[in-house]
Amino acid sequence: MEAGFLAALPAQELVFFINRGLLAGLIIGSVYALGAVGVTLIFGILRFAHFAHGDMMTIGAFVALICVALFSGGESNLGLPAAFVLMPLAMAATAFIAIGVDRAFYAPLRRAKVRPVVIVMSSIGVMLMMQGLVRLFAGTGTWQLEAGGAKTIYRLPLLGRDIILTQPQALLIGFTAVAAIALHLFLTRSRMGKAMRAVSDNPDLARVSGISIDSVVRATWVIAGALAAAAGTLLALDVTLKPDLAFNIVLPIFAAAIVGGIGQPYGAIAGGMLVGFTETFAVFNWSVLLRPLQPFLPDFIDIPNRIAFVPTEYKIVVPFFILIVVLIWRPTGIFRGRVVK
Amino acid sequence: MSALPRREIVLFSGLAVLVALVFAWMGAAYGTRMLVEASCYAIIGLGLTIQWGYAGLFNVGIMGFIALAAFVSLFVTYPVNGAFWDSDMPGQLGWALAAVAIGAAAVYAASQTHRLGLPKKWRTLLTLIVLAIAYLWAQSIFDPATAQIERGAGWIGGLGLPVWLGWAAGGAAAGALGWAMGRITLGLRADYMAIATLGISEIVKAFLKNADWLTRGTLTVSPIPWPVPTPQEIGFVASRAAYLSVTALLILAIFVLLQRAWHSPWGRMMRAIRDNEVSAAAMGKDVNRRRLEMFVLGNVIIGIGGAALVTFTSIFDPSAFVPLNHTFLIWVMVILGGAGNNLGTVFGVVLVYIIWTMSEPAALFLFQQGAYWSNELFGWQAPSDLATRALQMRVFVIGLTITLVLRFAPNGLLPEKPVKYE
Numbered sequence: 041m042e043a044g045f046l047a048a049l050p051a052q053e054l055v056f057f058i059n060r061g062l063l064a065g066l067i068i069g070s071v072y073a074l075g076a077v078g079v080t081l082i083f084g085i086l087r088f089a090h091f092a093h094g095d096m097m098t099i100g101a102f103v104a105l106i107c108v109a110l111f112s113g114g115e116s117n118l119g120l121p122a123a124f125v126l127m128p129l130a131m132a133a134t135a136f137i138a139i140g141v142d143r144a145f146y147a148p149l150r151r152a153k154v155r156p157v158v159i160v161m162s163s164i165g166v167m168l169m170m171q172g173l174v175r176l177f178a179g180t181g182t183w184q185l186e187a188g189g190a191k192t193i194y195r196l197p198l199l200g201r202d203i204i205l206t207q208p209q210a211l212l213i214g215f216t217a218v219a220a221i222a223l224h225l226f227l228t229r230s231r232m233g234k235a236m237r238a239v240s241d242n243p244d245l246a247r248v249s250g251i252s253i254d255s256v257v258r259a260t261w262v263i264a265g266a267l268a269a270a271a272g273t274l275l276a277l278d279v280t281l282k283p284d285l286a287f288n289i290v291l292p293i294f295a296a297a298i299v300g301g302i303g304q305p306y307g308a309i310a311g312g313m314l315v316g317f318t319e320t321f322a323v324f325n326w327s328v329l330l331r332p333l334q335p336f337l338p339d340f341i342d343i344p345n346r347i348a349f350v351p352t353e354y355k356i357v358v359p360f361f362i363l364i365v366v367l368i369w370r371p372t373g374i375f376r377g378r379v380v381k
Numbered sequence: 382m383s384a385l386p387r388r389e390i391v392l393f394s395g396l397a398v399l400v401a402l403v404f405a406w407m408g409a410a411y412g413t414r415m416l417v418e419a420s421c422y423a424i425i426g427l428g429l430t431i432q433w434g435y436a437g438l439f440n441v442g443i444m445g446f447i448a449l450a451a452f453v454s455l456f457v458t459y460p461v462n463g464a465f466w467d468s469d470m471p472g473q474l475g476w477a478l479a480a481v482a483i484g485a486a487a488v489y490a491a492s493q494t495h496r497l498g499l500p501k502k503w504r505t506l507l508t509l510i511v512l513a514i515a516y517l518w519a520q521s522i523f524d525p526a527t528a529q530i531e532r533g534a535g536w537i538g539g540l541g542l543p544v545w546l547g548w549a550a551g552g553a554a555a556g557a558l559g560w561a562m563g564r565i566t567l568g569l570r571a572d573y574m575a576i577a578t579l580g581i582s583e584i585v586k587a588f589l590k591n592a593d594w595l596t597r598g599t600l601t602v603s604p605i606p607w608p609v610p611t612p613q614e615i616g617f618v619a620s621r622a623a624y625l626s627v628t629a630l631l632i633l634a635i636f637v638l639l640q641r642a643w644h645s646p647w648g649r650m651m652r653a654i655r656d657n658e659v660s661a662a663a664m665g666k667d668v669n670r671r672r673l674e675m676f677v678l679g680n681v682i683i684g685i686g687g688a689a690l691v692t693f694t695s696i697f698d699p700s701a702f703v704p705l706n707h708t709f710l711i712w713v714m715v716i717l718g719g720a721g722n723n724l725g726t727v728f729g730v731v732l733v734y735i736i737w738t739m740s741e742p743a744a745l746f747l748f749q750q751g752a753y754w755s756n757e758l759f760g761w762q763a764p765s766d767l768a769t770r771a772l773q774m775r776v777f778v779i780g781l782t783i784t785l786v787l788r789f790a791p792n793g794l795l796p797e798k799p800v801k802y803e
Contacts, residue, residue, distance in 0.1 A: 089572035145784050157439045157571035158787055161712070164441070165783030168709060172777025176770050291583065294576045349516070353591045360580030367565055367573060 053328050058203055061324050067209050067278065069316025070216035071289065074271035076296035076308035077223065078264030084240035084303025085260045086146070088159040093268055094290030095170035096134060098283060100269025101276040102174060104130035105183060124211055127273050131266035138265030139258055141166055174283045183281040208277035215270060220309050223263070227305060232259050240303045292319070292359035299366050301373030310374065319358045322350040392728055392794065399735055413621035417693055419734040420628040424686030426714050426730040427635050427723060432679035434721030434797060435643070436672055437655045438567075439575045443711055445582020446680050447687030448702045449558055450551030452589055452596055454688035455539065455697045458547035458606045462538020470530050474537070477519075477526040484515030527594040536597045544608035548688045555684025556677045558585070563673040589699040596699060603696035628689055632727070635682060639723050651675065710737060713782050718793050725795030740778070744771045 075093060082090045107126040123130075145166055149159050192207040227233035232255070238246040239256045247253055276285060296315045300307025350358060366373065404412035425443065432438040440446075465471065491511040495504045530537060562581055566574040589596050596602070604611070609623035642648050654661040654668050662668050691697060710733065718729015748771035786793070 083572070089576060091575075145788075148788055152788075154787075154791070155437070155571070157437065157575070158791070160439060160572055160575055161716075162784050162787050164709065165780040165787070168780030168783070169777050170780075172773050172775075172780060175773035176777065179770060291576070291580055295580075298573070298576070351591070354587055357584050357587055360577075360584055363580055364565060364577065367569065367577065371569055371573075 055203060057324075057329055061320060063203070063205060063209070065317035065320035066213055066313070067316075068320065069313040070212050071271050071275045071312075072292050072296045072316050073216055073309040073312025074219065074267045074274075075289065075293040076300065076312045077219075077305050078267050079293055080297040080300065080302055080305060080308040081236070081240075081260050082264055083297060085236060085243075085256060086150070086159075088146075088156045088163065089294065090264075091160065091163045091290065092141070092167040092170055093264070093293060094286030095167050095174070096138060096265060096268040097272030097275070097286040097289075098174055099137060099170060099272070100130050100134040100265070101272035101281050101285060102178060103133045103269065104273040104276070105281060120211070121208065121277055123273055123277055124208075127270060130273055131269045134269035135262040135265035138261040138268075142257065142261050171283065171287075178283055181282070183276075206278070208274060212274040212278060215274060216309075219267060219270070220306075223305055226263075232256070236260065288356065291356075291363075292316075295359040295363040295366075298363060299373055304373065307373055314374075315359050315362060318362055319355060322358045323352045323355050389724060389795065396728060396731055399732070403735060403739070410617040410621070413618055413625060415735065415738055417621055417625045417628060418690065418738075419731045420625060420632055421686050421690035421693060422711065422714065422734055423632050423727050423730040424628065424635060424689060425683050425711055426686075426718070426726045427632070427639060428679045428682030428684075428686060429711060429715045430720050430723065430726040431639070431675055431682065433715060434719075434726070435648070435651050435655065436675035436679075437571070438672060438676055438679070439571050440578050440676075440679070441575045441708060442562075442578030442580075442582030443683060443708045444702045445578070445585040446555040446558060446683050447690070448582070448589055448699060449585050450555040450684030450687045451691035451697060452551075452699075453554040454544075454547035454551035454692060455602060455605055456547075456595075457540050457542050457550045458544050458692075459539025459541070459602065460606070461541045462534055462536065465530065465534035465537045468533060470526070470533060470537075473526040473529065477523040480519045480522040484519040487515050488512050527592070530594040536594055544606055544692065548685050548692070551688035552681040552684035555687070556681035559677045559680030560673065563676040567669050567672050567676065586699060586702055596697070599698075599700055601696055601698040605692050605695050605697060607692060607695070624693060631685070631689070636723055636727070643723070709779050709783060713779055713786070716786050716791075716793055717782065719795040719797060720793060721797030722793070722795050725793055725797075728795055729793065737775070740775055741772065744774055747771070748774075 075097060078096075079090055079093050082088070082093075104123045104127055107129045108122045111122075111126060111129075145162055146159055149162055194205045194207065194210060195202040196205070227237060235246065235251045236256050236259060238249070238251055239253060243253065246256075272286065275289075279285075292315050293312070296311035297308050298311070299314055300309070300311025400412070400416070403415060407415075425447070429440065429443065432440050488508060488511050491508045492504065494507060495501055499507070558581070562577060566577045590598055592598065593600070607620070607624065608627055610620055612620045614620070615623075650661070650666055651671060653664070654666060654671055658668055711730075714730040714733040715726055716729075717733060718727070719725025
């Protein structure tokens with residue numbers, strides 16, 4: 041019975057669905073989640089939408105590229121891509137850059153007690169500066185983060201077919217899982233994590249109870265910068281590294297942060313996954329899954345070659361659509377983030 | 382009204398000298414072209430100063446509104462495409478549009494079923510199911526119709542109406558899009574508005590770029606009809622000067638109307654809302670409705686300016702609306718000139734636009750000199766794509782200017798003047 045059931049399963053279509061649907065959604069969702077955690081922390085603690093986050097990812101990836109060129113000459117170590125082994129360096133450097141940007145551009149505005157929207161505008165100025173600098177030094181072409189050429193590919197046989205996952209993709213998914221658990225432990229167990237949550241909930245109350253706002257702000261930038269660098273590096277390992285790597289994903293990241301609820305790190309991870317999966321499934325060709333049903337259907341129902349909710353060229357529209365739907369029906373996000381007034 | 386103060390006189394005479402220098406160096410044809418473009422940007426800038434300077438609304442999606450207005454203006458003014466109208470395609474397209482309307486009506490009806498006593502949870506589920514079915518159904522009718530248009534007539538062409546009507550329609554379309562967006566985001570924090578405006582403008586651009594049957598997509602449309610005789614008929618300088626007089630008249634009209642509005646009780650109420658939302662609300666002002674008014678009005682003006690700008694360039698290329706660089710060029714113009722001060726906005730637009738157009742040759746020159754000397758002195762070989770890289774510096778300069786102005790001169794060169802009532 042069991043074997044018969046398995047044999048009846050359309051193995052090829054199912055594996056295709058896992059490869060192109062589930063895994064693709066998981067991969068892009070991981071990138072969104074890593075970015076959205078930083079955005080949501082900054083939004084929760086500093087109370088502004090940090091538009092430069094996407095370009096912080098690009099800068100992190102380029103720092104990783106520089107590290108690879110400086111320290112390993114493009115060789116792989118320990119069977120892993122050199123860029124992944126050297127990623128902690130890039131994360132630390134990007135964290136420092138993030139703190140420096142905050143000191144130079146956002147802190148003076150905060151001290152001047154401007155409206156939050158002015159800081160948002162300043163962050164867009166920072167974004168343009170970062171874009172200009174990256175393009176000035178790196179040109180507008182593409183770079184290969186992995187000099188070795190071919191990526192290691194893992195194949196997991198299922199029903200006679202292979203589930204395919206490249207090494208960078210596996211590293212990305214694994215890193216996101218580890219980062220989510222580490223972030224959870226940090227926010228719930230450590231003193232600084234608790235202080236961050238307190239500031240996010242009520243800054244005045246946190247200040248009068250003796251929490252140093254400055255160190256909380258610094259910790260926020262460290263986490264946001266490090267995660268942005270990691271996301272940028274891993275994304276660049278998976279695809280290629282180019283200066284506008286991040287611009288196309290900064291809006292989905294905002295969508296993920298808002299969908300998850302502003303100031304809610306777990307919500308950001310869930311939101312990132314939600315946006316990633318929705319985006320992938322919206323352009324996924326569902327007729328692949330429906331075609332095996334054709335023999336069981338009456339003749340007058342003809343399954344077309346392509347059933348996708350959204351044509352591929354409109355993929356970029358999907359996150360905004362989710363964002364607008366959430367803004368209309370539940371502006372606090374699925375995890376009940378801050379009141380957004 | 383008293384005489385103009387010294388600051389304005391000094392700044393505007395400096396600007397006049399700058400314009401004269403550009404005319405002297407680059408010739409009259411170049412100079413008039415620059416002035417026409419600057420005047421179109423000035424209209425856009427006046428629209429933005431309503432949103433940001435008067436109402437404190439952060440609109441990042443300017444390019445989306447401009448692209449939409451430019452397309453609508455093109456659609457209204459472009460000559461009629463006979464190959465499309467003489468076939469049976471209009472009927473098919475009409476049926477496809479009717480299908481969209483029927484689908485939308487069905488979704489709306491499903492979303493109202495709670496009035497018939499359906500529990501809310503079931504209503505939401507029903508609405509979603511109806512939405513999915515209606516969407517797939519409408520798509521299955523729409524796609525073949527548009528594909529046939531693309532195969533047959535190429536695209537649907539325009540309506541062949543006068544240009545002023547096109548600009549007005551463009552402004553109205555941008556205003557309508559702004560109204561829909563404002564309804565969604567104005568009740569929320571300003572950050573959401575920024576994100577949502579950016580998102581909507583991306584959607585508009587993605588649509589205009591891919592809907593080949595409507596806009597010819599990346600094939601671009603040109604020439605767009607002008608409101609004045611074209612350069613082929615009366616020469617570059619004369620036709621551009623004529624165009625400039627049209628846009629200058631528009632600026633004058635908008636400027637005078639805005640000045641009047643700004644000094645009226647309506648303007649006073651808007652400043653009250655911007656400066657202290659809570660007390661304005663306590664005085665019984667409907668804050669969100671007034672903001673929506675501002676947002677729509679600003680978008681109408683931005684749309685008119687955008688339509689004028691794209692009509693002047695005479696080519697509609699949906700992929701040319703670079704999202705951020707140009708959006709923030711306009712932002713720099715407005716905040717550098719002085720948001721909330723109409724005269725300051727116009728000044729900032731012209732100044733920044735001159736700097737922007739002149740910075741291209743200047744950046745190339747500087748970088749070539751730098752490459753030459755570093756090669757001479759240190760034997761350093763400049764990368765071959767130096768020219769494209771040099772232009773990227775302009776993006777950096779825009780960003781740096783925004784951050785510096787916000788920090789050190791948040792009110793701009795010609796700050797908003799507090800209106801005094803005797």
